[in-house]
Amino acid sequence: MNLELRHLRVVCAIAETGSVTKAASTLGLAQPALTAQLQRIERTLGGPLFERDRRGARPTALGELVLSRARVLLPAMKGLQDEAARLAGAGDAPRRYRFGGVNSPILGRLVHRLAAEQPQAQITTYASWSVDELAQLVAGGRLDFALTGVCGDSAPSAESGLCWREVSIDPVHVLLPESHPLAGADEIALADLRHEQWVAAPGDGCFGDCFAAACARAGFTPRKVYEADIRGCLDLVDAGEGIALCQATFRPVAGQVTRRLAGTPLRWRLMFGWHPESPAAGVADLVLESALAAYADSLAAHPAYLAWLLRNPGFGVRQPSGV
Structure with missing residues (x-):
């Protein structure tokens, strides 16, 4: 006989009730049927799991070992079944x-x-x-x-x-230090930033063809562009080494401001x-x-x-x- 989860539930029921008779009632089985099932489980595991007398059933050393494993396995399996049921019943929602x-x-x-x-x-x-x-x-x-x-x-x-x-x-905004001469303006013409150095995060963004084309329309070619991660870009702007393009909903750190580019060129x-x-x-x-x-x-x-x-x-x- 192969040991199954239902067999572990039998062992736990007997240990929790302290009696084969009470466990049979809890599990909805006849007492002789549960006794026969316990005997098959004990044969499979190689020894008695309970000492039984008039006072009830108490786990043997082997029984304690089986119980310790069962009390881990059964809740884990129950959790797996509950989670699977939730996901399966989620309808159109993804897992x-x-x-x-x-x-x-x-x-x-x-x-x-x-x-x-x-x-x-x-x-x-x-x-x-x-x-x-x-x-x-x-x-x-x-x-x-x-x-x-x-x-x-x-x-x-x-x-x-x-x-x-x-x-x-x-519209794309520009990120400036508060000390920048144009920081007080509501919006800034891109041409007024012709002498600036720029900082940019790596990867896809407006510092490709769009930015170069916008600068060309404004009559200049952008100067040096530093590449850094977001934290590095903020540090470079804070140090006054460059300015950056940013999203309109970007929240600047203390000491920095965002301003619109006039005419929304980007x-x-x-x-x-x-x-x-x-x-x-x-x-x-x-x-x-x-x-x-x-x-x-x-x-x-x-x-x-x-x-x-x-x-x-x-x-x-x-x-x-x-x-």
Whole structure:
């Protein structure tokens, strides 16, 4: 006979009630049937599990060993069964939400919303500087959704076969130290920054063709560009060694300010992507709604920018549309 979980439940029931008769009543079995089952279990394990007399049944040393293992295995199996039942009964909801992001301004708020609405959901995040890498991970089934940005009217590569939807479109701002001569202006002409050095994070962003083209239209070629991670960029700006482009909802650290570029020469489109044949596709629209709400939430910390958006309806949160 092979030992099964039901046999371990029998052993635990006898130990907990202290009697084969009481255990049989608890398990809904006849006492002779439970006694015969206990005997088969003891033969399989090679010795008696209980000492039985008029006072009841007490575990032997072998019985204590079996009980110690059973009290670990049975709750673990129960937990596995409960978790499987929750996931199987989740309907259209995915078993997990796996997000990849490229410096996304709404990832934290999106995760917060989903975690509050679906406490049992498994949510993970992955960061990359590359839109293409995230698209490949989503296409390969290693991520469910990607939150990325593209400059101007460009769109993420279609090679991965992902569906892309626009969450928002925002004017690109510039990050300056408070001591900068132009820090007091509400907006700054890009041409007025012709003599500046710049800092940028690695990977995809506006420091490619879009930025070079915007500077050319303003009549200059940008000077030196330092490349660093986000913390390094902030340090370089703080030290006065350069200025940086940033998203409109970026919250600067103490001693730094963000300012609009006059005429919005650069625009940043926040994109949400998934693979149409993935399990996550069934809830992509619902997650997109949460992403749109997360973007709206992010505006609360930027009342001046929110007021600007109200005057410029071509920017801000977008209605879902195919790309």
